[in-house]
Amino acid sequence: MSEFKPNPNASKILATLAQVYAEDGPALEYQSVFQLLVAVMLSAQTNDNQVNKITRQLFVDYGTPQALAQLSVPELEAKIQTCGLYKNKAKNIAATCRLLLDEYGGEVPHTREELVRLPGVGRKTANVVLSVGFGLPALAVDTHIFRVAHRLGFSQGKTPDAVEADLCRLIPEADWAKAHHWFIWHGRRVCDARRPNCQECPLKHLCPQLL
Ligand code: SF4
Known part of the structure; x- marks a missing residue:
């Protein structure tokens, strides 16, 4: 069994992400x-x-x-x-x-x-x-989500499937689709792969990288 203990502030982080990225949906354009x-x-x-x-x-x-x-x-x-x-x-x-x-x-x-x-x-x-x-319960893990989930202490999974499983345990099923976008936008705009903007990050008081 893994000894991994997820960030105890996970629900506060999710509430903050929900607020900050409330207006942000898919970046890809489609009609069907x-x-x-x-x-x-x-x-x-x-x-x-x-x-x-x-x-x-x-x-x-x-x-x-x-x-x-x-x-x-x-x-x-x-x-x-x-x-x-x-x-x-x-x-x-x-x-x-x-x-x-x-x-x-x-x-x-x-x-x-x-x-x-x-x-x-x-x-x-x-x-x-x-x-x-389709609005069905699923949570896709891309490179941004993988990185942000690790930095925020939501997962230590070594593969996207392992990170997906950790996120699905920590995030209520009703929020999976929205959380997918929250993590992606946070990774794109703030928690950059090479230069995370920790000083201006709305999660800096909750992020294990700075605690
Ligand atoms: S504080 Fe830094 S490492 Fe943590 S989520 Fe924000 S940008 Fe990423």
């Missing part, structure tokens, strides 16, 4: 769960602003699996080539569209087991689709 899925697939190793630039064009004509499946992989590559790993992403998105059309009537499935069957979709992407897209 399918578009959210594609945007999250494009976002691996690419920042959300870059993804939005791509999808604002792409989704005008290709915002459904039916439409996107009309593109060949090289055509899709050309449309997303400003994002990292675009060849792999194009291959996976094209294959995902085909699977959605062949097996799910063009709808995005809403269980984790089905989502992770889609090419290029791992647990993190599946959790974003479940929580942000």
